Amino acid sequence: MLGENLKSAREQCGFTQEKLAETVNVNRVNLACFENGTKVPSLAVITRIADTLNCSIDGLLGREKFIIRKED
Numbered sequence: 001m002l003g004e005n006l007k008s009a010r011e012q013c014g015f016t017q018e019k020l021a022e023t024v025n026v027n028r029v030n031l032a033c034f035e036n037g038t039k040v041p042s043l044a045v046i047t048r049i050a051d052t053l054n055c056s057i058d059g060l061l062g063r064e065k066f067i068i069r070k071e072d
Contacts, residue, residue, distance in 0.1 A: 001062035002046075003037040009053045009060065010035075024048040 010020050017035070021028040026045055033039035041049065050057045058064040 002040070002060055003035045005060045005062060006049065007035045009055050013053050015053075020049070020052065023052050 010017070015023070017031050018028050021031040024031075024045060025048070026041070030039060030041075034041050046057055046060060050060055053060075056064065
């Protein structure tokens with residue numbers, strides 16, 4: 001669930017894996033692993049990802065409906 005939601009949010013926000021990885025200070029290979037489910041990000045990393053993609057951690061984890069928040 002996390003991987004699918006992460007990839008969907010990244011694409012909706014127009015980020016490449018490379019750009020998102022650079023923005024949240026992780027290796028692109030690790031980000032790819034998060035998306036394909038072979039690794040799980042730390043809480044600190046998932047928080048940076050959610051903040052960058054302007055979505056909730058619960059949304060990324062599939063605990064609530066996944067919504068990208070719009071800027072006011």
